[in-house]
């Protein structure tokens with residue numbers, strides 16, 4: 582009897598662990614619906630993923646598998662994707678936010694294993710960042726609906742004293758408003774959100790880097806308040822180059838609607 586009950590306990594334990602693993606890592610698009618997985622970031626914790634400066638997110642939305650940015654190191658991108666059970670060889674759409682190395686390092690590898698997959702890049706993107714073969718690369722300006730309910734917003738950093746920099750932001754049209762995925766937000770998160778609100782004034786969530794590492798706390802607080810009060814952004818999930826001070830300010834404004842996103846974070850998004 583004792584032996585049987587131990588066996589039963591063992592079975593139950595194994596079953597529970599298997600079930601937990603399934604819940605945490607279940608990869609199939611049709612089973613889990615729409616979600617965002619942070620594949621590459623220097624913040625957060627994940628047992629099997631390596632933290633590193635840079636950004637990449639894997640998005641399953643409207644039947645498409647989207648890779649947004651490709652991190653700072655191809656091997657780390659591969660390792661983290663494997664840990665998240667993301668098949669980098671089965672990507673439907675690649676979006677590169679901007680040319681900086683910490684967003685583009687894995688691009689040549691991704692193009693190698695997904696030769697037919699469309700790649701969207703900013704208009705001034707240099708081919709040396711990709712490869713000399715331009716087939717399947719599309720350079721974007723303005724706002725584009727690249728697939729049903731999937732938009733890409735192009736914005737320009739155009740400040741005196743800084744070089745001009747074009748950046749792409751992903752915007753997903755959900756039943757509860759837009760979900761934005763930003764790379765570094767070099768043109769300014771407010772400018773990006775302003776452009777996004779022309780697609781849909783309801784903004785559900787913003788992921789990615791906000792580039793506020795050197796911005797004073799007071800100014801960040803103002804930006805957070807504008808996002809919350811003027812643009813009615815409901816939730817915020819900053820990462821990458823947002824900065825600790827900015828995270829603190831966003832948390833104080835958004836409170837329960839501040840999502841602690843980092844490496845390995847998986848967040849369900851509505852249809």
Ligand SMILES: [Zn+2]
Pocket residue numbers: 679681765767
């Ligand atoms: Zn950048």
Ligand SMILES: [Zn+2]
Pocket residue numbers: 635636681683684764765790821822
């Ligand atoms: Zn960056």
